[in-house]
Amino acid sequence: MSAARELPAAEMPELPLLSVDGLSKFYGARLGCIDVGFDLYPGEVLAIVGESGSGKSTLLSLLSGRLAPSAGRIRYRMRDGELRNVLGLTEAERRLLMRTDWGFVHQDPAQGLRMAVSAGANVGERLMAVGQRHYGDIRATATDWLGRVEIDSDRIDDAPRAFSGGMRQRLQIARNLVTHPRLVFMDEPTGGLDVSVQARLLDLLRGLVDDLGLSVVIVTHDLAVARLISHRLMVMRQGRVIEAGLTDQVLDDPREPYTQLLVSSVLQV
Amino acid sequence: MAAAHASPAAPALVLDRIGKTFTMHLQGGARLPVVRDVSFSVAPGECVVLGGPSGAGKSSVLKMIYGNYRCDQGAILVRDGSELVDAAAAEPRRIIRLRRQRVGYVSQFLRVIPRVSALAVVAQAAVAFGLPEGLAGARARDLLARLNLPERLWSLPPATFSGGEQQRVNIARGFVATHDILLLDEPTASLDAKNRAAVVDLIHERKRAGSAIVGIFHDDDVRERVADRIVDITRFAAAA
Structure with missing residues (x-):
């Protein structure tokens, strides 16, 4: 009854594409983010949610190599299968990675386009x-x-x-x-758009992510966007990840006081 | 070696003393016990109906099995081929894989995806399960027809549909794949007699095909026609 519908092993590889631990950033005495760790697997969409100043944008900048961390490690599985320390790459290697295997979608398209x-x-x-x-x-x-x-x-x-x-x-x-690319970072990709335009873009993104089997780290303050597009969710507050898990589990059964506040603050239509 | 293989009589799903308490931090940390020590198992081809008044925790139990709700205690064992997976403790991506391949769920309300047509909403669930696109589309059309959704609605996004029409899209979505385990949360609540009968037929078909079903049904007639066994959730009421 089941033999024909086992997914091929390649669809659910057991090795993470991106492996992050202890990632921290201090701006002088001010905290950007502290001690963030997670593994991202091929085809997974991870949403990072939180309010302004929670550290989610700092984290995205660190992950995507646009900002140097104060501490911690980011490892990425290259196309040859080797897990490499991203922070130890030469400048040329890092630029090649960002031009080929990684993508970055800015909130403001003018920053990502000519x-x-x-x-x-x-x-x-x-x-x-x-x-x-x-x-x-x-x-x-x-x-x-x-x-x-x-x-x-x-x-x-x-x-x-x-x-x-x-x-x-x-x-x-x-x-x-x-x-x-195999890994795409997105910073509030629907942020500046009208609601009707947002829906179209989200639907398009969902389709592309599925078709291409992309791994995505998406930063958003919009829980509806996170629910629609992500598999997993990390909730950030004051630079720390305070709750993480399966997206619908975190949104339907939030455990932390702050997550409960966020979820209960969403207007229902 | 023999133990690693599922015998035909082995349960598809085992709940072993699961429990749940909500802590409402916005209400001063009030604790809301839901259920405690819920234990039952479901065999392939069997339909277990959860009984008890509303508020007893029936939907919460289904959500714990599907992974929408966390489980504070106990284990939820789901048969995945020759493996038994504890869904209460599994990693998110393991749960996603179980949902894709093993566990289907018809929620009380359709969560509408903007811009996607009713037909595509249903077919996508079959593609996620692993059916080729042509077959997925054919099965989706067949189900929408059996559930009497007018064909002129198939190409429209369900956002503007009536409650009953949305619920039929939702039911088609749950039945389009042939998961080993199917969770049904009041699928017939907003349906007329003709469509309730269509759902009863679908449930009988799935039982014959060997799916293990756990359901909540408001109507006595539906419950009596599909249930092999009723598990009264009030037996597992958690002390406040």
């Missing part, structure tokens, strides 16, 4: 960074990716300056995913 060059060039640039040179191939791949993020192909030569907020965010996602 606003003055065309949509096609924004996507194509990441491909050229990994060594693609054939103009026709690059343009074909860029067109394909614009389609996947629901941007009409006749907009390929327009600059994102001429795009709406939602389109810019979808373009930023295409730019990140075109190199088939």
Whole structure:
């Protein structure tokens, strides 16, 4: 009855893609985040929630190599299977990782895009960074990716300056995913958007994450976004992870006083 | 070696003295005991109905089995092939895998996903279970038809549907995969007699196919037609 539907072993590999322990950041005497540790497995979406100043953005910057930690360790499983200390990589290795195997989706698309060059060039640039040179191939791949993020192909030569907020965010996602990264960091990706645009983007993200088997670390203050898109949740407060677990378990049965407050503060419609 | 293999009579699900107390920190740390020492097991092909008045903790027990609620005490053993997994202590990703492959759940209300059509909501559950997309779509259409959801609604997102229509999408979603264990939380509450009968048929089919079912049913007639055994949850009331 069950033999035919066992998932292939590759679908649930037992080795973490990202392994973090004791990660801390101090800004002088001020605390950014302290003693954060977790393992992220292939295909897992981890949401980090908390209010402004909770340390969630600091943590994302540390994880993605945009900020140096005061203490702790970040290890990443390279495509050859080796678990490497990210902080010990050479600058060239780290940049290659960020251009190819990792993605970063900013809340403000202007930070992740080049606003003055065309949509096609924004996507194509990441491909050229990994060594693609054939103009026709690059343009074909860029067109394909614009389609996947629901941007009409006749907009390929327009600059994102001429795009709406939602389109810019979808373009930023295409730019990140075109190199088939295995790990994508997202900082409030739906943050600045109208609610109707948010729903479309979330649905698009869910589909892409499933189809591509991406691992994602997403920072959001919106518990509904976390519920819709993540498997696991970490709740941060004053720089510490105060509660973590299966997303619907933490949201349906919050244990910590602060998590109970967060969950009960969400307006129901 | 023989012990590692499940015999046909081995239970699909065993609850071993599970207990739950909520601590409400926003109400001054008030403790709300729900259940204590709940123990029962469910065999493949068997439907166990949870009995007791509302507030007895029936839904909480289902949510503990599915992993929405934490379990303070005891073990929840789920058969996963030749392995027994304690869902009360498992890692999140292990629970996600159990939900994908072994444990289905029809909640009281559909949690609506924006922009996704009713048909896709149902088919996605089958794809997550591992069915190929073509078969998933065919099964989804078959179930929506059996549950009498008008075909003109299939391509629309369920957000604007009536309660009964949403619940039928939710039921189709739970039955589209053939999980070994199926948890049903008042699936017939907002349905008319014709659709209640359709759900009863679906439950009978799943029992014949060997699924272990744990359900909560408001209507006496549905309960009598599907239950092999009633477990009265008031027996496990936790002392306040």
